[in-house]
Amino acid sequence: MPSQLIKNNFRIDKLPHIWCPGCGHGILMRAITVAIEDLGLDKDKVCIVSGIGCSSRAAGYMDFNTLHTTHGRALAFATGVKLANPDLHVIVISGDGDASAIGGNHLIHACRRNIDITAIIFNNNIYGMTGGQYSPTTPNGDKGTTAPYGNIDRPFDMCELACAAGATYVARATAYHANQMINYVKKGLAHKGFSFVEGISSCPTYYGRKNKKGTSVDILTSLKDTFVDLKLKDKLPAEKLEGKMFMGEFKETILPEYTDEYQKIIDRLKK
DSSP states (O other): OOHHHHHHHBOGGGOSOOSOTTOSHHHHHHHHHHHHHHHTOOGGGEEEEEOSSTGGGHHHHBOSEEEEOOTTOHHHHHHHHHHHOTTSEEEEEEEHHIIIIITHHHHHHHHHHTOSEEEEEEEOSSBTTTTOBOOTTSOTTOOBTTBTTOOOSOOOOHHHHHHHHTOSEEEEEESSSHHHHHHHHHHHHHSSSOEEEEEEOOOIIIIIHHTTOOSHHHHHHHHHHHEEEGGGTTTSOHHHHTTOEEEEEEEEOOOOOHHHHHHHHHHHHHO
């Protein structure tokens, strides 16, 4: 990471971060700052909101207007921020547990409202900060401290969930595919409406260790081998897609944005 990028975007006195060696969250956090710089956004017009969890530590390291909120409520706080000041670029950094478990209702309603917020989900398939419990995205059969014999729940596909709930921009990359992650975050920030960008992260300490995934390098390599571009879904034979997951842009559409519609009501009442 170039030193100038750190000086421009991070609270130097808060570094180094406390994430475990091999965690993919630093790569995803960097992707957000590179996207902000590439777009030339005024940092005073950027507000980053996070909830609770490993991913949510990012807000404390990033030198913008930041809110570190309660568990699962980042999107609720962010909605208030955006309604109060629609000119802000509001970014939510959340984890798979924070966004799809305790915060699941906030997620689906932010999607359906199409409020101009960019939600960036650091998905490591586990509750990493609180002890390794399985989350709504933990693959079926994988282990956690609360699923010592294997998870029997069907996992959420968070991008499919966001699409179904009404998000108007939905994309996924991984910590291995860092350049794609940067591009999707940039598109999400430029999109007028609710954008949902999922970054598949690596957790060697809890998820990897409990499920015998190997070293940190092994886990990142598995992301490279497991995720294929969504554009290839209908082009590759079935045997080539066995055991694969998809990354790419799942949805991009334009619909009326929530704060614009709210302002129309205000303007109408003033007449």
